[in-house]
Amino acid sequence: MFLVTFLSSCGKAPEPLYQEQILALGALIDITIWGVAPDAAQQAADQIAEDFNHIHTTWHAWKPSPLTRLNAHLNDTVAYTPEAELLPLLAQAKQLSLNSGNLFNPAIGKLVAAWGFQGDEPKGPPPDAKTVAALVAAQPSMEQVHLAGNSVQSSNPAVQLDLGAIGQGYAVDVAIAHLRKLGIHNAIVNASGDIRVIGKRGTRPWRIGIRDPRGPGIIASIELQGDESIVTSGTYERYFDYQGKRYHHIIDPRSGYPARGTVSVTVVHNNATTADAASTALLVAGPAQWQRVARAMGIKQVMLIDEQEIVHIDPLLAKRIHFETKTQPRMKISAPL
Ligand code: ADP
Ligand code: MG
Numbered sequence: 001m002f003l004v005t006f007l008s009s010c011g012k013a014p015e016p017l018y019q020e021q022i023l024a025l026g027a028l029i030d031i032t033i034w035g036v037a038p039d040a041a042q043q044a045a046d047q048i049a050e051d052f053n054h055i056h057t058t059w060h061a062w063k064p065s066p067l068t069r070l071n072a073h074l075n076d077t078v079a080y081t082p083e084a085e086l087l088p089l090l091a092q093a094k095q096l097s098l099n100s101g102n103l104f105n106p107a108i109g110k111l112v113a114a115w116g117f118q119g120d121e122p123k124g125p126p127p128d129a130k131t132v133a134a135l136v137a138a139q140p141s142m143e144q145v146h147l148a149g150n151s152v153q154s155s156n157p158a159v160q161l162d163l164g165a166i167g168q169g170y171a172v173d174v175a176i177a178h179l180r181k182l183g184i185h186n187a188i189v190n191a192s193g194d195i196r197v198i199g200k201r202g203t204r205p206w207r208i209g210i211r212d213p214r215g216p217g218i219i220a221s222i223e224l225q226g227d228e229s230i231v232t233s234g235t236y237e238r239y240f241d242y243q244g245k246r247y248h249h250i251i252d253p254r255s256g257y258p259a260r261g262t263v264s265v266t267v268v269h270n271n272a273t274t275a276d277a278a279s280t281a282l283l284v285a286g287p288a289q290w291q292r293v294a295r296a297m298g299i300k301q302v303m304l305i306d307e308q309e310i311v312h313i314d315p316l317l318a319k320r321i322h323f324e325t326k327t328q329p330r331m332k333i334s335a336p337l
Contacts, residue, residue, distance in 0.1 A: 015202060020045040024052030027168070027192040033179070034186040034201050044182050048175045048189070055171045058085060061109065061162045062118040070152060071109065071160050079151035089170055090147060092273060093163060097142040099297045100281035105253040107140040109160030115258075117238060117249045118162065124242035132256035141253075165250075168194040169231055169276025176227075176272075192237075196229040196272045209324070213264040213305055218324045220303075222268075231275035233283050234264035252284045261286040261307055267294075268301035268317060275299075287312055291334050300337045305329075 018033045018041035029052055033041040059067050066083040073080035093106050112118055114127040114135060138158030145161070146153050163170075168191045175189045176196045186199030188206055197206045205225035212219040213234055224230060235248035235258070252259040265282045269275040278299045285293040287306045294302050294314075301317040311329045313321070314337045323329060 017201070018042070018045070022049040022052070024049055024056060029192075030188070030190040031175075032188040032190075032206075033184055034199070036184055040182075041184075044179055044184055047182070048178060051174050051178055052171050052191070055167065055174065058083070059089075059163050059167050061164060062113075067161060067163065074145075074152065074154040074159060074161070075157050076153070079146070079148065079153035081151045084150060087147070087150065087152075089163065089166070089273075090145070090152065090161075092170075093166055093277070094142040094145060094147065096166070096274060096277040096281075096297070100277065100293055101296060102141050102253055103284040103293060104165060104277045104281035105141060106161055106163050106165065107142050107145060107154075107156075107159045108135075108251060108253050109162035110138075110140065110158060111135045111251050111253070111256055112162045112164070112249075113160070115247065115249070115251065116240065117164075117251075122238060122240045122249070124240045124247065126242060126247055136254070136256040165233070165280040166273055166276045168192060169229070169272035169274075172196045172229070172272040193232045193234075194229075194272050194276055195224075195231065196227075197224045198227050200225050210266060210303075210321075212325070214309070219305075219329070220321045220323045220325075222321050224268075227270060228268060229270065229272040229275045230266060230268050231272055231279045232264055232266040233276075233279035235259075235262070235283070236264075250280060250283050259284045259286065261288075263305045263307060263309075265290070265305075266303040267299055269299055278302075291337060294337050302337065 016035050018038055020031050022029045031045045057065055066086055070082040097104050114131055116122040140156055140158040144154050144156040144159055172189045172191050172194050179187050188197045205223040207221055207223050209218040210220045238249035239246055248258045250259050262283050265279045267275040267279045278297050281293055282290045290304050302314050303317055304312040310332055312332045314334050318333050
């Protein structure tokens with residue numbers, strides 16, 4: 001979990017703030033709602049928990065699910081018609097993948113599986129170099145995933161879909177849309193660091209803390225209001241150690257190996273699905289290429305922390321973020337995105 005929310009009520013009279021933590025998508029989801037009667041808020045939170053669990057089972061990459069069925073039929077000679085609810089996110093993921101120059105590439109399911117990250121407890125050993133090279137040479141990409149009407153077909157047998165890099169952001173967007181439908185206009189949904197806020201906390205903006213990638217505690221905080229998302233991808237979220245080396249779960253589709261050079265990427269954008277795809281793509285892009293990829297994806301606010309603990313940040317986000325560490329980190333402010 002990476003981002004946390006500050007919710008102390010500063011000793012004043014209690015405010016109409018409802019908070020609930022649910023376990024879904026294999027992770028803790030924090031739901032915070034302001035200005036609604038407790039029973040209505042509780043009902044809304046219950047419905048959102050159902051949304052998260054439904055999305056979890058629909059998109060599960062290794063337990064039998066609509067997605068694993070689609071993967072099994074991707075190369076059928078007659079195009080396969082998956083469960084209709086898969087289609088909107090597949091179309092969105094394809095567009096985001098193309099915009100990212102394939103650095104966010106949900107077609108690399110075989111690589112993710114080869115590294116053991118399609119499993120409950122990744123533990124190695126890493127795949128051998130030949131296996132990795134063959135999976136990279138096969139060049140699976142979303143360009144080869146053809147979406148026509150209700151059907152899906154891949155023209156490359158190497159393609160297997162893994163929406164792990166975007167699923168949580170998508171679930172957060174679905175949850176926010178659901179809250180709005182219920183007439184709730186001031187809330188935060190936080191799925192392990194994929195956050196979207198709507199409205200305000202009364203008269204104040206929502207204040208969000210960004211966890212320090214080096215350990216416990218907060219590296220920075222930011223105020224969000226209206227309709228904004230903040231999403232972080234980090235190499236410490238999922239990894240295994242093998243013979244003294246650490247291997248994390250964000251794979252560079254160009255090399256087939258865990259992306260190097262970056263520890264975490266935080267993206268602020270209006271929706272969480274796009275921000276989630278972008279945070280993965282920019283982590284793969286790394287310190288030398290993140291600005292180009294952010295521009296290609298229409299992302300304007302980014303903070304990237306590299307392996308030397310240098311904070312690379314664009315001027316817009318630099319202006320609104322407050323570092324909470326004792327000493328100001330080393331910063332590299334980029335040109336505007
Ligand atoms: P985090 O867990 O820190 O939020 P991401 O959002 O980047 O991380 O999601 C990582 C997951 O996405 C991996 O576990 C894997 O399932 C999948 N994945 C890994 N590398 C890529 C990539 N280059 N493009 C798309 N999906 C990826
Ligand atoms: Mg992501």
